[in-house]
Amino acid sequence: MNVFVIGIGLIGGSFVKDVKAKLSDAKVFGIDAKPKHLEEALSLKIIDHGATYDDLSKADFVFVSIPVNEMVKELPRILDAVNDDCVVCDAGFTKELICKTLANHAKRRNFLACHPIAGTEFSDSSAAINGLYEGKTNIICEVENTAFKLQEKALEIFQLLGMRIRYMNPNAHDKHIAYVSHLSHISSFMLGKTVIEKEKNERDIFDMAGSGFESTVRLAKSSPAMWAPIFEQNKENVLETLNEYIQNLMDFRELLLVDDFEGIYNEMNNTNKIKSILKGIPINKK
Amino acid sequence: MNVFVIGIGLIGGSFVKDVKAKLSDAKVFGIDAKPKHLEEALSLKIIDHGATYDDLSKADFVFVSIPVNEMVKELPRILDAVNDDCVVCDAGFTKELICKTLANHAKRRNFLACHPIAGTEFSDSSAAINGLYEGKTNIICEVENTAFKLQEKALEIFQLLGMRIRYMNPNAHDKHIAYVSHLSHISSFMLGKTVIEKEKNERDIFDMAGSGFESTVRLAKSSPAMWAPIFEQNKENVLETLNEYIQNLMDFRELLLVDDFEGIYNEMNNTNKIKSILKGIPINKK
Numbered sequence: 077m078n079v080f081v082i083g084i085g086l087i088g089g090s091f092v093k094d095v096k097a098k099l100s101d102a103k104v105f106g107i108d109a110k111p112k113h114l115e116e117a118l119s120l121k122i123i124d125h126g127a128t129y130d131d132l133s134k135a136d137f138v139f140v141s142i143p144v145n146e147m148v149k150e151l152p153r154i155l156d157a158v159n160d161d162c163v164v165c166d167a168g169f170t171k172e173l174i175c176k177t178l179a180n181h182a183k184r185r186n187f188l189a190c191h192p193i194a195g196t197e198f199s200d201s202s203a204a205i206n207g208l209y210e211g212k213t214n215i216i217c218e219v220e221n222t223a224f225k226l227q228e229k230a231l232e233i234f235q236l237l238g239m240r241i242r243y244m245n246p247n248a249h250d251k252h253i254a255y256v257s258h259l260s261h262i263s264s265f266m267l268g269k270t271v272i273e274k275e276k277n278e279r280d281i282f283d284m285a286g287s288g289f290e291s292t293v294r295l296a297k298s299s300p301a302m303w304a305p306i307f308e309q310n311k312e313n314v315l316e317t318l319n320e321y322i323q324n325l326m327d328f329r330e331l332l333l334v335d336d337f338e339g340i341y342n343e344m345n346n347t348n349k350i351k352s353i354l355k356g357i358p359i360n361k362k
Numbered sequence: 363m364n365v366f367v368i369g370i371g372l373i374g375g376s377f378v379k380d381v382k383a384k385l386s387d388a389k390v391f392g393i394d395a396k397p398k399h400l401e402e403a404l405s406l407k408i409i410d411h412g413a414t415y416d417d418l419s420k421a422d423f424v425f426v427s428i429p430v431n432e433m434v435k436e437l438p439r440i441l442d443a444v445n446d447d448c449v450v451c452d453a454g455f456t457k458e459l460i461c462k463t464l465a466n467h468a469k470r471r472n473f474l475a476c477h478p479i480a481g482t483e484f485s486d487s488s489a490a491i492n493g494l495y496e497g498k499t500n501i502i503c504e505v506e507n508t509a510f511k512l513q514e515k516a517l518e519i520f521q522l523l524g525m526r527i528r529y530m531n532p533n534a535h536d537k538h539i540a541y542v543s544h545l546s547h548i549s550s551f552m553l554g555k556t557v558i559e560k561e562k563n564e565r566d567i568f569d570m571a572g573s574g575f576e577s578t579v580r581l582a583k584s585s586p587a588m589w590a591p592i593f594e595q596n597k598e599n600v601l602e603t604l605n606e607y608i609q610n611l612m613d614f615r616e617l618l619l620v621d622d623f624e625g626i627y628n629e630m631n632n633t634n635k636i637k638s639i640l641k642g643i644p645i646n647k648k
Contacts, residue, residue, distance in 0.1 A: 256571040260578040266610040268636040285542040292546040300630035344586035350554040
């Protein structure tokens, strides 16, 4: 089986690492806009061969893991290049614009819209790890628009990697993911910014930072090249979550201002139930 | 050496666990307002004996780890009860009000104001672990107000546990810790709240949460009984950080509203330097 990965960073690199480990007959081809990335992936043995779009006609399975702004430009070209029995899966963090872009493509049936929810704050292929997808949720959108045989082919590989599958429409995906992923990134980036601005004048401040701070700003290490296009494509949903978040922070500030510490206690106590909610989330830490 | 711990949760429990492991002649006595906590600590062998304030006269070293509102009530009583050669260290997350409260106490020289910056989001003695303080920063305030011999006694124990010592005045401590600790807790609690409110209607949302969300809301599991008094005692500093944080979020929202995605890229890129800053922070994860 010829497996192609387009965009060889953490997401794509970890995917094909597992494919190579679990699918003995897989030959893995890598395509990346940056020759340096290809060289690195070859030297790390993440891929077997470097390739270009001209080679896509021999692909059986294509996994596309590039920033979502590139996704809407490249996916139509990738679909143009593959053969009728090939399934193309994306790993985009947004789904609505991608699905809309491909809605009328002649090879829409060869495309399976996916969002495997996995990753760390690192983005290079050198950060790729085995088992990243084990137990993780993979959201599949508009499954009915993909040829049945090609769905099956993709699902076999996803199951091999240990993924849990959930079906959702692109609109619901983008709305919910804004809450549980995109907003976390903004809160983390702005927390990092607030503290760094302070640090300009106060050099000692980070000596005082404990693991709680590290955990809360972890996502502020994420790649701007990946995240700016996500916020652009999911602008309306992200704005909604951000409005609610800012409002909750202003309400908390109001409780502080009027010395309502019982109210503050209750706010925190009510949110403590996040403990039981989080128990179900599988964690990958570097 | 008779070592007393008052308040046997994660902070106090982990402290005496290491003391017992590293100081062969230490007898560890525990005092806790809740009999259940004492029983648990005894059964977990975190302490050797249960005790009361009446026993404090035989203490050589007292470690006080109770919520900061209790701290200002109990520390004067504890100092009243100890002998002249005993050193009392607190582990309060705020320092200004505590130091002010004890400023004119007859046994002020027996008190060493400390903030060992360590912990997890858990607060029970069952969460106590060995090595929690290894490599962690312990902020000591107003060291000049503690008898020199008693400073030495405390430092020997802190060094045995592997702590790094930093000296700071209480005012600077409370100001800086608001940025690197207290604000992280608010941002995390309010993020949890924002998402939980959404979840009322959307049961599937947490299936989509990945490790990034888990990391960002980890602190929202923290104990309200511990944190409401911290926000009360450090109100002015916390308000300052919260104002700056809300302003940064509103600026980010404005960039989104006017489609300035280059500006958003730059915001994130500038904050990425948190990577190098965080490298110096020692992490404890459960």
